[in-house]
Amino acid sequence: MNGIRRGYHSKSDTLYAFDAAWVTERRAPLAGADEVGRGALAGPLLAAAVVLGEVEVRSIDDSKVLGVNLREKVYIEVLKGAKAVCLVAFPAWWVDRYGVGGANREALSRVLEGLRPYSGCGLADGNLTLRPGVECLPRADSKSAAVAAASVVAKVLRDGAMRTLAAEHPRYGFERNRGYGTLEHRLALRETGPCRVHRLSYAGVSD
Numbered sequence: 189m190n191g192i193r194r195g196y197h198s199k200s201d202t203l204y205a206f207d208a209a210w211v212t213e214r215r216a217p218l219a220g221a222d223e224v225g226r227g228a229l230a231g232p233l234l235a236a237a238v239v240l241g242e243v244e245v246r247s248i249d250d251s252k253v254l255g256v257n258l259r260e261k262v263y264i265e266v267l268k269g270a271k272a273v274c275l276v277a278f279p280a281w282w283v284d285r286y287g288v289g290g291a292n293r294e295a296l297s298r299v300l301e302g303l304r305p306y307s308g309c310g311l312a313d314g315n316l317t318l319r320p321g322v323e324c325l326p327r328a329d330s331k332s333a334a335v336a337a338a339s340v341v342a343k344v345l346r347d348g349a350m351r352t353l354a355a356e357h358p359r360y361g362f363e364r365n366r367g368y369g370t371l372e373h374r375l376a377l378r379e380t381g382p383c384r385v386h387r388l389s390y391a392g393v394s395d
Contacts, residue, residue, distance in 0.1 A: 198246070198247075199248075199249050200244060200245065200246055200247060200248045200249070200333065201244075203248060203249070203331065203332060203333035203336055204244055204333045206331050206332050206333070207220075207240075207332055207333050207334055210309075210311065210332065211308065211309065214308065214309040215308025215309050216308050216309075217239050217240075217271065217306070217307055217308055218239070218240075218307065218308070218309055218310070218311060218332070218334045219237050219238065219239050219272075219300055219303040219304075219306070219307035219309070219310045219311070219334065220237065220238055220239075220240075220310075220311050220312075220328070220332050220333070220334025220335035220336070220337060220338045221235060221236065221237040221238075221296050221299050221300050221310065221311070221312040221313070221335065221338050222235065222236065222251075222296075222312065222313040222328075222329050222335055222336075222338040222339040222342055223235040223236075223292055223295055223296060223313075223342060224251070224339070224342040224343050224346045225346050225366075225367065226288055226291075226292055227368065227369075228366065228367035228368050228369075228387070229367055229368065229369050229373065229377075229386060229387055229390050229392070229393050230280060230353070230360065230362065230367035230373075230382075230383075230385050230386045230387065230393075231280065231346070231349065231350050231353060231362065231366070231367035231385055232277040232278060232279050232280070232346065232349060233277070233278045233282075233283055233288070233291050233292065233295060234275065234276070234277040234278075234295070234342050234345060234346040234349070235275070235276045235277075235292075235295035235296050235298070235299045235338075235342060236273065236274070236275050236299060236338040236339075236341040236342035236345070237273070237274045237296075237299035237300050237302065237303050237310070237338055238266060238270050238272070238273050238303075238334055238337040238338045238341060239270060239271040239272040239273075239303055239306050239307050239334065240266070240269065240270055240271065240333060240334050240337055241269035241270055241271050242269075243269045244333075245262060245265045245266055245269060245333070245337065246265075247261070247262055248262055248265075248266070248333055248336050248337060248340070249262075249330070249336055250329040250330040250336050250339055251329070251336070251339040251340045251342070251343035251344075252329075252339070252343075253330075254340070259340055259343065259344060260344060262337075262340050263340050263341060263344040266337045266340060266341060267341070270337070271306055272303050272306035272307070273303075273341060274298075274299040274300075274302035274303050275299065275341070275342075275345065276294075276295045276298045276299050276302075277295075277346075277349070278291045278294070278295055279385070280384075280385050280386055280387045280388075283387050283389070284387055284388055284389040287389075288387075292314075292316065293316050293317075293318065296312045296314075296316065296318060297318050297319055297322070299338075300312065300318065300319070300322050301319065309321060309322075309323075310322035310323070311323050311324070311325060311328055311332055311334065311335055312324045312325075312328065312335070313325070313326070313327070313328040313329045313335050313338075313339065314326060314328075346366070347366060350362045350363065350366045350367055351363045353367075353385055357383045357385065359376050359379075359380050360372075360373055360376045360377075360380075360383070361373060361376065367385075369392065374392060377392065377393060381394075382394055
């Protein structure tokens with residue numbers, strides 16, 4: 189076989205094939221959207237939407253299955269080749285005021301609305317009801333290249349934001365836990381109490 193793997197398809201091939209099939213019954217191009225930070229006790233909820241370019245981004249996948257170094261590499265490749273990218277972030281007080289469900293729905297709606305001039309249809313990860321012309325699909329970040337790209341962009345940018353917040357609020361270990369409810373984080377909350385970037389409406393934050 190001389191080292192040739194006949195019939196082999198990478199995960200990115202599968203994701204791009206999904207997008208190609210998806211738009212055959214809709215209007216191209218596809219804008220994919222995803223959010224990160226919904227379950228965190230602190231920090232922003234951040235959503236991203238991406239319209240990919242013509243060049244295939246190798247190794248693209250759901251951000252949750254990519255290691256840190258590979259995720260950073262994919263992030264750079266996505267930004268270099270994307271036709272359009274839109275971001276929306278809601279701080280902790282916004283999530284407290286409108287609820288995490290409302291924040292999630294509004295963030296995804298806004299990023300896809302921002303790409304409306306550049307896209308023919310929209311797909312978001314999850315099972316929400318968004319604006320007309322936008323569909324949601326559970327685990328779309330592991331099925332669609334555009335949604336996977338959005339998941340990577342959202343994850344990398346939110347992780348960066350949490351590192352910045354860690355420098356401002358060093359007692360909680362945000363650079364490690366990203367604001368999620370790890371044992372380290374919960375112990376710090378018991379000892380110190382919440383800071384301004386905590387979501388006070390979440391159980392265990394201000395109890």
